[in-house]
Amino acid sequence: MHFAFTDDQKMFRDTVREVLQRECAPEVVRATWEGRPEGVRAVWGTLAETGVIGMTASEDAGGMAMSELDLVLPLEETGYAALPGPIVDTVAVGIPLLEAAGTDAQKERWLGPAVVGEARIVVSFEDQAVVPHAASADVLIAQRGGAAYCIPVAEVSVSPEQSVDRARELGRVAFEVGAQYRMREDVDAAALFALGRERAALATAAQLIGISRRMLDMAVQYAKDREQFGKPIGAQQAIKHRLANALIEQEFARPPVYRAAWSVATSARDAGIDVSLAKIYAGQAARFVAKEALQVHGAIGYTIECDLHMWMKRAWALAAAHGDAAYHRERVGRHIL
């Protein structure tokens, strides 16, 4: 038993952290809110150069053939930065799906560009009509009627939907379910998409940890800076205890996320249950930290001017995405009861 990341994994996380700190400041997230996603385009390019975008791709495809275990810490950083864009879809789900189920022609066309950051992949699971970042992506991988399809976004009809988190740029997708888009038929598409769902839930949980950490950092900083009654509000025990509770929620959400990453990476037995725990705890922590962080900020936190709102809204959206707590709790319940 050894429950820790390697030095390499931590170093890679630090690199990603630095890139995002430099290139994905809150103004960049805010610009996406206001319909100016250019900054995010630039970050995406740097992340590709750093190797993050191609992490899960095979070495033949120019990637690093890395697993979920390597991926969770960088993804946590993307949550910390509230990076807009389909990084979960592209890196955690899309590239592995494309490699496993893409025809030679599909791989030829999309895999290389995806790895170098020139093509962004979004994924639509069966029954999932609304897809974040669909309009600005390049290729859609979708499951319909059990089968797998790979469609250039140019040939998909995407009608915008408004997310409470404007940086998620939701789009309702529709396309002609035609043979020309079919992915390989000699693979078990159902199993691959089922695994894709686990990966999406896990990756989202990892981002949620980063989102919690950012909101808590903001709240702690604010509690040190803001003075009332002649002293920092953070000297008041009521504030201290809220923030202590937030930290406990956040720190106890980590081990289930990291464990699930290991379980998916090693195809451990009951990996899906581990993913459910990860998603439940990470979602719960993020929602809790959001509430506490808002309370600590007072009225300024209740504005769009204060950056906090972008993380809160991301937290709410992601806590419910890829299976909310009720969905995952039910899955755990069926397993243990």
Added chain:
Amino acid sequence: MDLNFTDSENAFRRECRSWLEANVPRESLPSGDTKEGFALHLQWEHTLFEAGWAAVSWPKQYGGREATLFEWLIFEEEYYRVGAPSRVTQNGIFLLAPTLFEFGTDDQKERILRPMARGDVSWGQAWSEPNAGSDLASLKSTASRVEGGWRLNGQKTWSTRAVFCDMAYGLFRTDPEQARHRGLTYFLFPLHAEGVTVRGVDRLDGDEGFAEIFLEDVFVSDADIIGEVNQGWQVTMATTSSERGLSLRSPGRFMATAARLIDLYHRYRDRSDPVLRDEVIQAWMDAQVYRWFTFQTVTRMTQGESIGPDSSMNKVFWSEMDVRTHETALAIIGEALELDEGSDGAVDGGHWMKGFQFALAGPIYAGTNEIQRNIIAERVLGLPRK
């Protein structure tokens, strides 16, 4: 990262399991917080020691097996899984011993550890005083220098099972000139000596699990000091993380409680509703998460990191989880929850109500959860003290 147990860890688990299954008493013992039950528990401790299971992580020379921390956690999981008796020696083995390993002299370790683990000499903790609870550093009991040693005076309270114990350890003020944390010394002292009066106090659950200790000119020698004179606070704090975290409350205990809760849920399924079902699932998940949190902590420790104030998060988590789990059990039992031990209709012998009452103490002992939250806010998050 490798979340599989190694072959040798698995072999260790099998060895624990087979010994425990063969040796754990079939009938559960009466409460270890009663005179009769305490004696029976000590007999069990003796059996454990003879087979080398009393303190698995200790060096062999003191009767341990030099088990790794992970093996110790495995032992605990197996121990609670089979429903073995609670450890009445815990204040010695899990709380005093770590201090001795860190600060004790060879002579002290030689004298104290084996008899402690055999259940021959049992130990109580004597920190709290009537006017020094959370604010322990304000304690007033004194130790004054005399020919060949010291004389202890004062009053200690809430000392768990001290009325059945032989010895106790605690802090005494050795330099009255110095304020608070300074001027305190860590002493070991006898409970059946001249000048000592121990009075049992019944706890919430009715057992005589607490004691007050009155000390009047009780003699102790220099050999009964742990660490340096006037350094008692540092000695105490260095090992408080044992109490808040790992050694007092390893995950095995809570996993076993969660497993028993699931069993209860199945037996009373007709009484259940979706809310209770969710609570049962939550209880199971919390125990799992606590287990993995602990594995993460233990990995850090094996890599030489010190855990420090992080152990406060542990303490809040396990204590509040334990309360919730027992509340859920009582909600499943319903009306029959009031039927106490000894009543015919009592569900599982009234065990859940007793467990609930004890769980309620979790947020109080080992540093109240308010104090833990202060520590987390100030020392982990760096918020201003005032």
